[in-house]
Structures are given as structure tokens and as C-alpha cells.
Amino acid sequence: MDIVQELLAGSPRALSRAITAIENEYEEAFSIMQKLYPHTGKAHVIGITGPPGAGKSTLTDKLAKKYRENGKTVGIIAVDPTSPFSGGAILGDRIRMNELTMDPGVFIRSMGTRGSLGGLSLKTSDAAKIMDAAGKEIIFIETVGVGQSEVDIVKAADTTIVVLVPGLGDDIQAIKAGILEIGDLFVINKADRDGVERLNTELEMMLDLNQNKVKWRPAVNRTIASRGVGIDELMEKIEEHRTYLQESGELALRRTQRTRDELLALLEEQISRRVTEKMRASGELDFLVASIEQRRQDPYSVVAALLDAYLI
Amino acid sequence: MEKRIRVLVAKPGLDGHDRGAKVVARALRDAGFEVIYTGLRQTPELITEAALQEDVNVIALSLLSGAHNTIFPKVLELMKAKKMDDVLLIGGGVIPDADIPGLKAAGVAEVFTPGTPTSDIIEFIKANVK
Numbered sequence: 277m278d279i280v281q282e283l284l285a286g287s288p289r290a291l292s293r294a295i296t297a298i299e300n301e302y303e304e305a306f307s308i309m310q311k312l313y314p315h316t317g318k319a320h321v322i323g324i325t326g327p328p329g330a331g332k333s334t335l336t337d338k339l340a341k342k343y344r345e346n347g348k349t350v351g352i353i354a355v356d357p358t359s360p361f362s363g364g365a366i367l368g369d370r371i372r373m374n375e376l377t378m379d380p381g382v383f384i385r386s387m388g389t390r391g392s393l394g395g396l397s398l399k400t401s402d403a404a405k406i407m408d409a410a411g412k413e414i415i416f417i418e419t420v421g422v423g424q425s426e427v428d429i430v431k432a433a434d435t436t437i438v439v440l441v442p443g444l445g446d447d448i449q450a451i452k453a454g455i456l457e458i459g460d461l462f463v464i465n466k467a468d469r470d471g472v473e474r475l476n477t478e479l480e481m482m483l484d485l486n487q488n489k490v491k492w493r494p495a496v497n498r499t500i501a502s503r504g505v506g507i508d509e510l511m512e513k514i515e516e517h518r519t520y521l522q523e524s525g526e527l528a529l530r531r532t533q534r535t536r537d538e539l540l541a542l543l544e545e546q547i548s549r550r551v552t553e554k555m556r557a558s559g560e561l562d563f564l565v566a567s568i569e570q571r572r573q574d575p576y577s578v579v580a581a582l583l584d585a586y587l588i
Numbered sequence: 589m590e591k592r593i594r595v596l597v598a599k600p601g602l603d604g605h606d607r608g609a610k611v612v613a614r615a616l617r618d619a620g621f622e623v624i625y626t627g628l629r630q631t632p633e634l635i636t637e638a639a640l641q642e643d644v645n646v647i648a649l650s651l652l653s654g655a656h657n658t659i660f661p662k663v664l665e666l667m668k669a670k671k672m673d674d675v676l677l678i679g680g681g682v683i684p685d686a687d688i689p690g691l692k693a694a695g696v697a698e699v700f701t702p703g704t705p706t707s708d709i710i711e712f713i714k715a716n717v718k
């Protein structure tokens with residue numbers, strides 16, 4: 277059996293290997309995704325984002341357990357930042373999810389952000405598709421919400437949960453940085469701490485201001501993830517959002533948009549890869565750079581000529 | 589190619605702290621590896637299952653409890669059952685010299701005793717990961 281057949285037959289090892297193939301950009305990744313694609317599109321993808329240490333992994337762990345109690349299979353993709361200095365990373369989200377590891381209905385994979393951030397959102401969405409094809413019904417993607425790249429990652433989600441905590445001082449800053457727009461649901465975690473009321477009021481005010489722009493008014497939920505408080509209510513809201521997406525036609529709209537975005541991103545990536553590979557192989561890259569530097573050619577004409585030469 | 593060496597660092601057994609394991613984890617990150625850190629009190633079952641899901645190249649166990657003669661063989665047995673034959677198992681901690689040859693014969697790739705510079709561990713991983 278090849279890796280795709282094994283994966284479809286339920287092998288966790290094949291699932292694991294397939295994700296490695298896309299992460300490491302192995303040659304066979306493309307054909308794996310080609311064969312898996314017809315088996316995707318069934319899972320509900322939940323993005324969980326928020327500042328470092330907000331309790332995203334703890335919350336994911338608790339939500340995953342609830343979905344398991346309801347008989348759903350679960351996949352979890354936990355993304356942590358790669359060190360820009362060494363290229364290495366410490367991926368520590370699993371610490372909060374150890375109890376899920378032995379459950380055969382759960383598959384957890386940690387990913388570093390590695391090099392290209394644009395590449396990362398393609399890779400996380402491919403990893404989610406691989407888990408989807410492997411039969412995982414609910415897929416969580418956890419990312420630290422600090423920049424645009426993370427926002428791009430959660431675009432792969434059907435329901436995005438923004439996790440905030442009271443008393444950080446920069447709450448409002450985080451909200452301003454575009455996070456308000458991406459949240460389908462908001463969670464104030466660590467509700468056992470001071471400042472919950474203030475943050476809740478501020479959030480509700482901002483969401484009210486935003487209300488005329490959107491059809492779905494995000495709910496603000498309070499949780500104490502470490503003690504399992506508020507998880508049932510949060511899961512109800514997730515299911516409410518899922519129903520809303522289906523009944524309003526929003527799900528179909530979002531998926532069309534996503535299919536379009538992904539097709540264009542893939543096209544861009546493949547064009548760039550093919551042309552660069554050929555340039556490297558022919559050794560003309562260095563020659564062209566030198567000739568542009570000496571103003572014998574300009575980069576615009578060079579690119580036009582390269583595309584003519586290599587794309588047809 | 590975006591390949592990275594992936595290492596699962598775990599601290600099985602019941603004893604207290606994981607300072608040593610964290611030092612190793614940080615050194616491995618600084619060497620450019622992706623370190624999956626699973627924390628304290630891990631069972632062999634949990635370690636090998638996590639290693640399988642994370643598709644790591646190396647499992648690094650930090651042991652203080654003197655349980656090495658039971659934990660290592662159990663992890664090796666589970667690795668075999670899961671067909672993880674290309675995964676390197678290494679260990680560190682207070683392990684008597686007399687026990688090391690036996691562990692290596694059983695399939696532990698290398699044992700690092702306290703005081704080993706982390707650079708030795710890094711070199712060993714780089715040289716032996718397939």
C-alpha cells in the first residue's frame with residue numbers, strides 16, 4: 277500500500293508522514309495532496325489565536341475532550357514560532373494536551389513557523405486537509421496571534437476563536453491589530469483574574485461599533501480553561517456558529533473564497549518554484565544579477581523574458 | 589528544501605523537576621532543531637505515541653530516577669511495535685557506567701552521562717540521523 281492508501285485506511289503513521297512531506301516540501305508532497313484532495317472538505321476547522329500564554333493550548337485540550345465525549349474525532353495543529361536566529365524551535369503546546377495523546381480518535385501535530393510566512397499558511401491548511409482526509413471531523417489550528425501571518429493561518433478556519441486575558445494592558449492594542457475582524461467568537465480566558473469586567477465591557481463596545489459591518493455578532497465568552505469552567509458554553513457557541521454558517525449560506529461563500537485564494541496561492545508558488553529551479557539549474561541567476569547591477573539590463577525586462585522562456 | 593531535524597524531549601518517571609531536560613531542549617533549538625517538548629512524568633506509551641504523531645527523527649529521554657533499565661527497554665519495544673525503525677533513541681541522566689553497554693546492545697543509540705557538553709549531543713544527532 278502506498279502512503280495515501282494507508283492514510284485513508286486510518287494509519288496514524290501514514291498521516292504523520294504525509295504532514296512531514298508537505299512541511300519539508302518533499303517531491304512526493306504534490307502527488308499526495310492531489311490524491312487526498314477528493315477526500316477533503318468534510319471537517320469543521322476551528323482556529324484558536326491570541327497572545328502568548330493566553331491559555332490557547334489548555335482551551336484546545338478542554339474543547340477537544342468535549343468533542344470526543346460527543347463522539348467526534350479530532351485533529352490538532354499547534355503552531356509555535358521558529359527562532360529567527362537558529363531556525364530551531366521549541367514546540368511546547370503538547371504539554372497541555374498529554375491526556376489526548378493516547379486517545380486513538382485524536383491526532384496532534386506541532387509545527388514551527390520556519391522560513392516563509394506565506395508558505396506557512398499554505399502548509400497549515402494542507403496539514404488540515406490531510407487530517408480531514410484521514411477522517412478527523414473537528415480540526416483545531418492553534419497559533420500565536422501577533423501578526424498578519426497568523427491572521428492568514430486562521431483564514432483556513434471555519435470558526436475562529438480569539439482568546440484574550442484580562443490585565444495584559446495591551447488588550448485593546450491586540451484588538452486594534454485586526455483581530456476584531458477575524459474573531460467569530462471571543463474568549464476571555466483566565467476569568468479567575470482581575471480585570472475581567474473591564475475587558476468584557478471594552479470588547480462588547482468594540483463589537484457593537486463593528487456590528488453594522490457584519491451579519492454575525494460574535495459572542496464574548498468567559499472561561500477558566502485550566503479548571504474547565506465555561507467550556508460547555510463555549511462549545512455551544514461554536515456549534516451555534518457552525519449552524520449559522522450553514523443556514524445563512526456563509527459557509528459556502530467562505531469556502532468559495534478560500535478555494536479561490538488557495539488556487540491562486542498555489543499557482544503563484546508553483547510558477548515561482550518552476551522558474552527559479554530552471555534559473556538555478558541553468559546557472560543564469562548570477563549572470564543576470566551582475567548584468568542588472570551594471571545597468572546593462574533592467575530587472576523588469578529580465579523577468580518578462582524569463583517568463584516568456586520558461587512558462588510556455 | 590525546508591527540512592529540519594525533529595527531536596522529542598521527554599522526562600519519564602515520577603521524580604520532580606525537568607531543569608536538565610529544558611537545558612537540553614534549548615541547546616537543541618539553538619542548534620536549529622525542532623524540539624517537541626512533552627514535559628514531566630511521561631509514560632513510555634505516551635512518549636512513543638507522541639513521537640509517532642510528530643514524526644521525529646530522535647527521541648531524547650532524560651532520566652534521574654534510576655528507572656533506565658525498565659523505561660528504555662519498554663520504549664524500544666513500543667518503537668519496534670510501531671515500526672519506528674529509523675528513529676534514534678538517546679538518553680541522558682544519572683546512569684551507572686556498568687549499565688550502558690547493556691542499554692546500547694538493546695538498541696539505545698547513545699547514553700550521555702551528567703556533565704556531557706550539549707555540543708556532544710548535537711554532534712551525535714547530526715552525525716546519526718538518517
Ligand SMILES: Nc1nc2c(ncn2[C@@H]2O[C@H](COP(=O)(O)OP(=O)(O)OP(=O)(O)O)[C@@H](O)[C@H]2O)c(=O)[nH]1
Binds near residue numbers: 329335369499503
Ligand atoms: N489562572 C489561570 N491560568 C490558566 C488558565 N488557563 C490556562 N492557564 C495557565 O496559563 C499558562 C499558559 O497556558 P497555555 O495553554 O500553555 O497557553 P497558550 O496560549 O497555549 O501559550 P503559548 O502557546 O505559549 O502562546 C499555563 O500555565 C496554564 O495552566 C485560566 O483560565 N486561569
Ligand SMILES: [Mg+2]
Binds near residue numbers: 332333369
Ligand atoms: Mg500553546
